[in-house]
Amino acid sequence: MFKKDLTSSSKSKVKSSAQRAIRARILETYPLLEPHIDTILPKKDQLELVKLPDRVSLYTLNNVPLFFQHMDDAILPHLTLVHKYPDCFTRLRIDRGAIRFVLSGATLMAPGLTSPGGRLPGDEQDGEGRYGREELEAGEVVVIEAEGKENACFVGVLKMGTAEMKKVKKGQACEAGHYLGDGLWGLQFG
Amino acid sequence: MADAAPAGPKQVVYCGVCSLPPEYCEFGGTVKKCEEWLKEHHPEMHSKYYSAEAIEQNMSALSVDAQKRAEKDAQKKAAKAATAEARAQEQRATSKVVIKRIERNKRKYVTAVQGLEHFGLDIKKCAKDFGKKFATGSSVTKIPGGGDEITVQGDLSDDILDFILATYKSVPEDNVDCIEDKKKKAAG
Structure with a gap:
């Protein structure tokens, strides 16, 4: 965007x-x-x-x-x-390979979330329930974190439900939103 | 991964070079500079993100093929960032601030200032500053050739020159030109 x-x-x-x-x-x-x-x-x-x-x-x-x-x-x-306030939003996680694409403004694709490094709700490796248990529907707002990073790198609207994502493992996952280093991020106020 | 206590917001440090959180610097294209900045300002974070094992860990997460691609991409990005910076610097070196005295009506003058935006200044703010400093009308006007200039009422060319040099340190003295516009009278 x-x-x-x-x-x-x-x-x-x-x-x-x-x-x-x-x-x-x-x-x-x-x-x-x-x-x-x-x-x-x-x-x-x-x-x-x-x-x-x-x-x-x-x-x-x-x-x-x-x-x-x-x-x-x-x-x-x-x-x-x-x-x-990272804990106040529904979060997902992408794997490391996807970070550079996201940070250059690409649409988030499902494989970045379904691969071992990524996290979707109800992931077995996610012990604390950091990424939630409930499946998300298309149209929900999600914050995207990245594998091995503390802070979020992307905010967007889901294009595909997470349940479907797990099944299909293909296609666009998240509409272009706001990512680290984009125009909105760089905007100066004063 | 310290969870923010419900009491207050989590404080996040942002890199002074690329403005991203330091952990994302490696994707910004100005890694070298970011690293230096972090070393200087937040040494404890520097040792966390730039230690040998951290880098190794990052690398091992990707397949060899993807690594190569990522590296190539990063190089391209870095090169792009470098050229962009070089260009900006060059532009800064060559661009000039022009202070023009325009005769409006025999003994009345307005002073036009062009080119301040090349030095990272907000001309709207500058106009406000001029107006405050000299207690005159000062506005941003569009010029026919495109772009904006600051128009200050009154003959203030010398004062403005001094004021610019004193207040805006980012403008080098050699880049400020002071000219008198006489053509207008001849034409009109």
Whole structure:
């Protein structure tokens, strides 16, 4: 989505009613964020909306990017936020070989997740249940981590249910979203 | 893999060179520089990510074939990053800031400043700074040839020159030109 470098244009303040709506929506999408929501998005603070190309809107607070949204699609967290609260999102893991493709903006493919290095929900090697037990449906927001790395490298929307992925082991797994080092990542505020 | 306690956000260090978390530096194309930066700023992380066994472990995770491909890819990326940087540097060396005094109406002048954006400055902010410093109107205007320039009301060419050199250290003195625009009068 953000393969090219971005230039942020206008920044505007979000109406407090709209801000409440966004907050509610975030909580609905990411129930696990509930305990942190007051730190991430204090009720009183003024949220700002930055318009990006291709009808993407980015919500920032004090020049810290928090969430972005393409038109009325799912509201996705910015990776800096994911890094701060890694446990609050549904996560998957890709194997090492796939990292370099993801970081250059490729669509995430299923083999990267199904191979031994990758993790899907209900993986036997995942003892602590870090990657969840329930199968995920297409259209859910996932954070992608990488084999041998601590931090997430990609945020996107699933294109294929995880159960199907395990069966087919082919095809596109995740829509192009926000990855480390992309235009959104490199965007400067000030 | 320390899980963040529900109390507070997890702090993540980002590389000062490529802006990624240091563990991803190896995919950024500027590995050498990132490594140096990390060594200087976070030695404990440096020893974690760049120790011999860490690298070996990374390598063993891939098949030989994939390793080769990855290496080739990394080299290409590094070369690309290097050329991009060289080009940026060259542009910085050759590009100029032009301060132009334009006569508007006999004894009235405006001062136009072009080219500040080549030095990594935000011209909108600069315009604001000029306006504040000199207490005059100062705006960013589009010029016919494409691009933007800062227009400051009043004849301030010398003052602006001094101000730029004093405030924006990234602009070398030799790259600032001060010219007077007389053609406008002749044409109009």
